[in-house]
Each structure stands twice: as structure tokens, then as C-alpha cells.
Amino acid sequence: MRAFVFTDPALTSKAGQFVWLELNVDDERNAAHRERLSLEALPTFYVLNPADESVVMRRVDGMSVGEMVAFLDEARVAATGPAPASPSRPPSSRPTA
Secondary structure: OOOOOOOOHHHHHHHHHOOOOOOOOOOHHHHHHHHHOOOOOOOEEEEEOOOOOOEEEEEEOOOOHHHHHHHHHHHHHHHHOOOOOOOOOOHHHOOOO
16 A cells, blocks of 8 residues: 555645554554554554544555545545535526515
8 A cells, every 4th residue: 555555646635634644553662552543453544533533434454546535535524524515606696686
């Protein structure tokens, strides 16, 4: 994933929306994080809520670029709610009564 997914230009737009972290779970200094996240298998991807560090979404397994984009889109919505709907027409083009 490091060589083919994370380097794909399709993820460029996601770079500023998330803080990316790779955690070495074999390092005992990270044992508390490993336990808190209930790590069961590798690779596991988490999206955490920055306000309270709760897990917003989790995925166990590798992903293609498309799957990673979809995972991040779903996680953004889960963390922040859906983006506001845009009006079908700009206000200046709405008919007046």
C-alpha cells in the first residue's frame, strides 16, 4: 500500500483532510495505543475523531486506491456529517413572484 496506494495522485485531495500516522505495533512503546485501538490484524486503518480520539471508522485489510478514497470519504462524513447540499440554482437565477 505504501508503494502503490498512498503514492497515487487520487489521494492528493485527501492529504489535507486527515492527519496520517503509521504506528509500529511491534514496538512496545506503542503497546498502550495497540490495546486502546483493539488491534486484531494487519493492516488495520483507523480514522479517529480529533476532539476525543474515538474511532470513527475502522477497516481491516489492504485497499485499492478506489477503496481507500471511498473509506476516507465515508470516514469524513461519519466524523463531520454530510456536506451541506448546494442549491440547484444560484439565488440570483431563482424566479420571483
